[in-house]
Each structure stands twice: as structure tokens, then as C-alpha cells.
Amino acid sequence: MLKQYSFEKTAVQSFDAQTTLALKTEDLQVFYGANHAMHDANLGFPKNQITALIGASGSGKSTYLRSLNRMNDGIATVTGKIWYHGVNINEPNVNIYEIRKHIGMVFQRPNPFSKSIRENIVYALKANGMKSKADLDERVETSLRGAALWDEVKDTLDKSALSLSGGQQQRLCIARSIAMAPDVLLLDEPCSALDPISTVKVEETLLELQKQYTIIIVTHNMQQAARVSSQCAFFHLGHVMEYTSTGTMFSNPQIPVTQDYIAGSFG
Amino acid sequence: MEQTNLQLNKPDSQTNEWDARLHHATRATREDWAGRGISYLCIGAIILVVASMLWFISSKGIATFTQNHVSVWKFLTGTNWAPDTGHIGAAPMIVGSFAVTFAAAIVATPFAIGTAIFMTEISPNRGRKLLQPVIELLVGIPSVVYGFIGLAVVVPFMRHLVGGSGFGIISATFVLFVMVLPTITSMTVDSLRAVPRYYKEASLALGATRWQTISRVILRSATSGILTAVIFGMARAFGEALAVQMVIGNAAVMPKNLISAASTLTSQLTSGIGDTIDGTLPNNALWSLALILLLMSLFFNALVRFIAKRGQLKHER
Numbered sequence: 001m002l003k004q005y006s007f008e009k010t011a012v013q014s015f016d017a018q019t020t021l022a023l024k025t026e027d028l029q030v031f032y033g034a035n036h037a038m039h040d041a042n043l044g045f046p047k048n049q050i051t052a053l054i055g056a057s058g059s060g061k062s063t064y065l066r067s068l069n070r071m072n073d074g075i076a077t078v079t080g081k082i083w084y085h086g087v088n089i090n091e092p093n094v095n096i097y098e099i100r101k102h103i104g105m106v107f108q109r110p111n112p113f114s115k116s117i118r119e120n121i122v123y124a125l126k127a128n129g130m131k132s133k134a135d136l137d138e139r140v141e142t143s144l145r146g147a148a149l150w151d152e153v154k155d156t157l158d159k160s161a162l163s164l165s166g167g168q169q170q171r172l173c174i175a176r177s178i179a180m181a182p183d184v185l186l187l188d189e190p191c192s193a194l195d196p197i198s199t200v201k202v203e204e205t206l207l208e209l210q211k212q213y214t215i216i217i218v219t220h221n222m223q224q225a226a227r228v229s230s231q232c233a234f235f236h237l238g239h240v241m242e243y244t245s246t247g248t249m250f251s252n253p254q255i256p257v258t259q260d261y262i263a264g265s266f267g
Numbered sequence: 268m269e270q271t272n273l274q275l276n277k278p279d280s281q282t283n284e285w286d287a288r289l290h291h292a293t294r295a296t297r298e299d300w301a302g303r304g305i306s307y308l309c310i311g312a313i314i315l316v317v318a319s320m321l322w323f324i325s326s327k328g329i330a331t332f333t334q335n336h337v338s339v340w341k342f343l344t345g346t347n348w349a350p351d352t353g354h355i356g357a358a359p360m361i362v363g364s365f366a367v368t369f370a371a372a373i374v375a376t377p378f379a380i381g382t383a384i385f386m387t388e389i390s391p392n393r394g395r396k397l398l399q400p401v402i403e404l405l406v407g408i409p410s411v412v413y414g415f416i417g418l419a420v421v422v423p424f425m426r427h428l429v430g431g432s433g434f435g436i437i438s439a440t441f442v443l444f445v446m447v448l449p450t451i452t453s454m455t456v457d458s459l460r461a462v463p464r465y466y467k468e469a470s471l472a473l474g475a476t477r478w479q480t481i482s483r484v485i486l487r488s489a490t491s492g493i494l495t496a497v498i499f500g501m502a503r504a505f506g507e508a509l510a511v512q513m514v515i516g517n518a519a520v521m522p523k524n525l526i527s528a529a530s531t532l533t534s535q536l537t538s539g540i541g542d543t544i545d546g547t548l549p550n551n552a553l554w555s556l557a558l559i560l561l562l563m564s565l566f567f568n569a570l571v572r573f574i575a576k577r578g579q580l581k582h583e584r
């Protein structure tokens with residue numbers, strides 16, 4: 001039986017003016033019909049850092065993440081503000097296609113298209129009007145290198161992406177996202193379908209990528225959050241309960257619900 | 268271990284009892300046999316019917332060539348169809364059948380794909396709720412009704428529009444278009460719905476527009492399903508007899524253009540079969556037309572299987 005925790009007592013950090021934030025949400029609420037899935041999320045994401053969103057199933061962390069690049073459009077109602085480069089991107093007249101070019105997303109289940117490895121990466125570039133073969137080839141190489149996949153696939157770029165292993169497929173999906181040169185990369189439990197060795201590779205890739213990108217990763221796995229993130233937010237039943245640096249989160253959590261979750265009492 | 272084996276092998280009274288218990292038939296095993304027996308019986312009956320139909324049509328259809336000594340080549344390429352005087356040229360009907368089939372498929376496919384995209388991607392709730400019954404209704408209307416509407420509406424319209432009798436390939440095409448549209452649409456809807464949701468999500472998350480996602484990801488990965496749908500539509504058009512017969516004009520001559528009266532394999536069969544005497548050349552010639560129809564439907568079937576296999580390979584590779 002899950003203990004009742006007060007949603008009044010939260011410990012959510014905010015950043016001072018010196019910290020550059022890549023993305024920030026203000027009073028973000030998400031509703032699935034009558035179901036209030038996310039309450040008042042006020043989070044800022046420092047540039048070129050990895051932020052982990054942790055919490056039990058149904059805590060709203062994936063819902064929150066999907067709202068950030070408007071993937072919840074047509075699925076859920078999202079209110080509140082999402083600040084990106086000084087613009088509130090949670091407004092109807094904002095071009096969602098443009099947003100998603102800058103805020104990329106990688107999903108829980110590796111989802112490459114049933115096309116060749118090369119086609120998977122150039123798909124969005126072509127759709128965006130890039131035509132020159134030299135440019136496309138260069139992007140294929142840089143993004144595959146960025147996702148630490150180049151050495152494994154450079155000779156088989158025209159093979160079907162579905163012939164890759166799960167871990168390779170997920171790194172291909174990361175490569176596909178960074179090919180669009182986004183600022184922010186959203187990852188929704190990217191390793192939950194992967195074996196430990198593939199997971200290590202993806203994590204190494206992320207640590208390398210944070211030099212260029214701001215990364216927000218939803219994870220079920222607390223060890224993973226501890227390994228890769230600098231900031232960590234804990235979600236519980238649709239509320240952000242605690243947001244702090246990862247070190248503090250795991251060594252000295254401030255409120256009872258976080259303490260119990262970190263200690264493994266539930267989740 | 269050895270000791271256990273020895274004990275188990277010992278033919279004492281207890282093992283005999285178990286032997287009987289484990290070997291005797293219960294209600295469950297008898298039900299099993301009965302069920303299996305019934306399903307084998309049904310399968311056997313169906314196989315028998317299909318096989319004898321194949322044999323019957325083949326043997327009758329071949330008689331034109333074996334008994335009446337018409338050359339196969341002449342049958343397929345001859346343009347003079349006058350079985351009473353011994354002229355057996357089936358080319359006009361073959362051309363007619365293919366003409367209306369391809370024309371109907373070419374006209375219907377864009378409409379079908381458009382409708383299917385609307386029903387699955389653009390308005391999956393309200394649009395689908397509205398269109399699904401419409402399509403089911405269109406499938407259920409008997410072909411004689413289609414033919415009657417064609418006769419009462421399409422033929423006079425064509426007569427008015429382009430002159431002539433109004434009977435002809437274009438009228439048949441129009442009627443067949445309406446008839447195959449629901450077939451192609453509903454199968455295309457199925458194949459579009461079978462495209463994994465995560466393909467669409469992946470594409471949208473990369474900043475692709477809805478239209479780019481539909482045209483480059485969803486339609487692309489549903490290609491084999493859509494092709495199958497079109498071929499099923501073509502098979503239906505190729506085999507449709509009554510509605511076509513009512514509007515095509517039934518002139519067993521080589522069609523010169525789209526508005527000239529023509530005939531198809533099926534229309535010739537339905538209009539001719541009552542007037543011939545069993546075992547004569549005119550009768551045998553009609554069976555040969557039926558044989559062509561049979562071979563074509565086998566061909567369509569094989570094509571569908573081939574495409575399905577290719578599609579599967581593409582996804583597994």
C-alpha cells in the first residue's frame with residue numbers, strides 16, 4: 001500500500017540569473033480529458049547539462065517530457081508556459097514543426113524507419129530541403145559519429161536499419177535526432193528496452209553529447225540517473241516533488257517522499 | 268538413479284493401474300478426435316469441390332483446342348468472334364476485360380488512397396465513423412443495382428456528353444470504379460492502420476510535417492498493403508459480369524476507343540452461355556473464356572502472395 005504524501009511540501013530548485021537555461025516551464029499542466037496528469041511543473045533546464053526526470057510509473061514524467069516539444073498536441077491538453085529562447089512555445093500559433101527541429105526526441109522503444117541506415121538519417125534533412133549529396137553524406141557521418149555508431153555501421157549504411165541490434169537502433173535514433181542539429185534532446189527512457197552493455201554505450205554517448213546539447217532524460221533507473229545526470233527532478237503522481245543537483249538528490253534528499261523513493265521503499 | 272529406474276520398471280500392480288489410467292480415452296480425448304475429424308472432413312470437402320471445379324473448367328476450356336482444333340494462338344490473338352461460323356478470336360474480350368479493369372483501378376486508386384488517408388490520419392474519429400458505414404454499404408449493394416444505375420444514369424449521361432450510344436468502355440469503367448472503390452479503400456485503411464504508431468511519432472518528432480509524415484513514412488511502409496488492395500480491386504473488376512454487361516454494349520469487336528461499345532470475357536460469358544449447345548464449338552469457346560478468367564484470378568492471387576512476401580521480407584531484413 002502506497003503511503004500518502006503531501007503535495008504541499010516540495011523542494012524545487014530555481015536557478016539564478018547567471019545560469020543559462022535552455023528550456024524552462026512555468027505552471028505546466030497536462031490534462032488527458034478530465035484526468036489531471038501533471039500539476040504545476042516549474043522546472044528550468046541548464047544549458048549543456050543532462051537533467052534526469054525520475055519517478056515511478058504513472059508519475060507523469062514522460063507526459064511532461066512529451067509536452068516539451070509539443071508531442072502531446074492532439075493527445076492531451078497542455079496549459080502553462082514553456083520558455084525557449086525567450087519565446088513561449090506552448091502557444092497555438094507557434095510552428096510545431098520548427099520547434100521539433102530544435103527540440104529533438106528519442107523514444108523508449110527504438111523506432112527506426114524500415115529504411116536503410118542512411119535513409120533514416122537523411123529523411124528529416126531531405127524533408128527540410130537539404131539536397132546536396134555531399135552535405136547529406138557529411139551529416140550522416142557527423143551524426144553517426146556523434147552517436148558513437150559510425151565505426152559499427154560505416155560499411156553498411158545502405159543496409160536496413162532493422163538489421164541492427166536494439167542498442168544500435170537506439171543510437172541510430174539518437175543520430176537521427178542530432179542530424180537535425182537541435183539544441184535540446186529529449187530522451188524518454190531510451191535504455192529501458194536495452195541490455196546492460198548497450199545501455200552503457202548509450203550512456204557514454206549521452207555524456208559525450210552534453211558538450212553540444214542540453215539533454216533531458218526520463219529514466220526508470222535511478223542508477224542511470226546518478227551516472228549520467230547533473231540535475232535531477234523527482235516526479236510523484238503528477239507533481240514535481242523535488243528538483244536539485246543529482247549529487248544532493250541521491251545523498252541528501254530533502255523531503256520524505258523522495259527519501260523513500262531513493263531508498264527503494266516504492267516505485 | 269539406477270535404483271529409481273528399477274523401481275519404476277517393476278511390473279507391480281501399482282504401475283499397471285497407472286498404465287491403464289494414462290492410456291484410456293476420456294471424454295476430452297474423444298472430443299479432440301471428433302473435432303479433428305470434423306475439420307478434416309470440411310477441409311477435404313472444400314478441396315474436393317475446388318479441385319473438381321478446376322478440373323471441370325480446364326477440361327471443358329481445353330476442348331476448344333483439343334477437339335475443335337482451334338489454335339491457342341489464334342484464340343488469343345484473333346479479333347473475329349463468331350463461334351457459329353467457327354471464328355474463335357477472343358482478343359476483343361481479353362482487351363475489353365483488361366481495359367475496363369485497368370481503367371477502373373487507375374481511376375479508383377487515388378480516390379481510395381485519399382479516402383483512406385482521411386479516415387486514418389486526418390479524421391480518424393469523426394471521419395471514420397461517418398465513412399465506414401458508407402463503405403460497408405457500397406460493398407453490400409448487389410451488382411445488378413450498380414448496373415441498373417449505370418444503365419439509367421451513366422449511359423444516358425455519356426450519350427449526352429460524347430454522343431454515340433453511351434454504351435462502352437468508359438461507362439463500364441465508371442460503374443466499376445464505384446464498385447471497386449470500397450474494396451480498395453477498406454483494404455487500404457487496414458494497411459494504413461497497420462503501420463506502427465511509432466513510425467509516425469518518430470517522423471513528427473524530427474520536425475516533419477503531417478503531410479511529409481503521411482507521404483514519406485506512412486504510405487511508404489504501407490505500400491505492399493496498398494498494392495494488395497489495388498490488386499484485389501482489379502480482381503473484382505475483372506470478374507464482375509452483370510453490371511458490366513448492362514453498360515458496355517456487348518459488341519464482340521476490338522474496341523477502337525473508350526466510348527465504343529465493347530465486351531469483356533465475363534459479359535460475353537453471361538450473354539452467350541444460354542444460347543449454346545453443350546459440346547459444340549460455340550459452347551466450348553465460352554468455356555475457354557471461363558478458363559482465361561480462372562487463370563487470371565489465379566494470377567491475381569499469386570501476385571498478392573508475392574507482394575505480401577516481398578513486403579514481409581522488407582520488414583524483416
